[in-house]
Amino acid sequence: MGNFEGHALPGSFFIVFALWWTVQMFHRYLTCQRQNLRFTSTPTYPCVCLCGKAKNWPIESLLKLFFTSVGIIGEIYTGFNSGKFTTPENGQHATMFFFFGLTGIMDLLVYFRFPVLKDIEYVSMIIAVTVEGMLFKFHLHGRDGVDVLVHTLLVYTISASVLALLAEMRWRDNILIALSRPYFILLQGTWFWQIAFILHNPLPGAKEWNSEDHHSYLIATMYFAWHCGVAFITMFLIGVCMTCFHKKYRSNDNMATNMMSLMTKDINNLNYKPLRKDSDNSDFEP
Known part of the structure; x- marks a missing residue:
């Protein structure tokens, strides 16, 4: 990962999934509001743009496995020199990809109804993000000041992602808490790209950042603040x-997931009960 591509790949991974979760969370929340149902977040979401039974395929889980497999293969391949694995940093990065790939495996186990523990998908995501934070925390020994700064800001974002996942697992009917997951994942993704341009700028004529210049630290932290704002504005605009889409096109429920098939209202005791599994066959409760 000690190059531009090595930072851009995980950054793209996080951005894609953050945007996907944001769209799907808003879609489910607005559908629940229209049908007078209680919103419940889930670890994964169906690809409702597909037709027929394909909309319930575990596309998200398969994409996780694809991205992480590419990452693992790339890190291991580039870590070899003259037939020997000579870059422990690549081993750390491959380990990070492995744990995120493990979340995809847990998603598939739940989808195919293996007897696994409840909320195992959330637990696996929390473990993956925690391992990511631990790896980057001890990734900085001997680096220059700017390198340490940008990765320290990344560790802060990773820590916030862990807290967001813990809160979402506990309060799954709160849309703001649910949206905190894609917010911090999106922030991770865009900041990975920024780190790539700061440390390994591929543009011709790009100047190297000077770790001895105090202005470099001021500009880096200012960039991070901008990333926080851009992530918020992006999610706000998606919402x-x-x-607008739901108001204009969703009045007759001709497309996307019908939330009445996911849960129904028990009029007798005013509780919400799941009729079946969620989009990837994981149980969810109010």
Whole structure:
């Protein structure tokens, strides 16, 4: 990962999934509001743009396995020199990809109804992000100041992602808590790209950042603040677009997931009961 591509790949991974979760969370929340149902977040979401039974395929889980497999193979391949594995940093990065790939495996086990523990998908995501934070925390020994700074800000974001996942697992009917997961994952993704340009800028004529210059630290932290704002604005605009879409096109429920098939209202005791599994066959409760 000590190059531009090595930072851009995980950054793209996080951005894609964060945007996907944001769209799907808003879609489910607005559908629940329209049908007078209680919103419940889930670890994965169906690809409702597909037709027929394909919309219930575990596309998200398969994409996790694809991205992480590419990452593992790339890190191991580039870590070899003259037939020997000579870069422990690549081993750390491959380990990070492995744990995120493990979340995809847990998703598939739940989808195919293996007898696994409840909320194992959330637990596996929490473990993956925690391992990521631990690896990057001890990744910085001997690095220059700017390198340490940008990765320290990344560790802060990773820590916030762990807290967001813990909160979502506990309060799954709160849309704001649910959206904190894609917010911090999106922030991770865009910051990975920023780190790539700061440390390994591929543009011709790009100047190397000077770790001895105090202004470099000021600019890096300012960039991070901008990333926080851009992530918020991006998710806000997605919410606005999804709201407009639902108001204009979703009045007759001709497409996407029908939330009445996911849960129904028990009029007798005013509780919400799941009719079947969620989009990837994991149980979810109010």
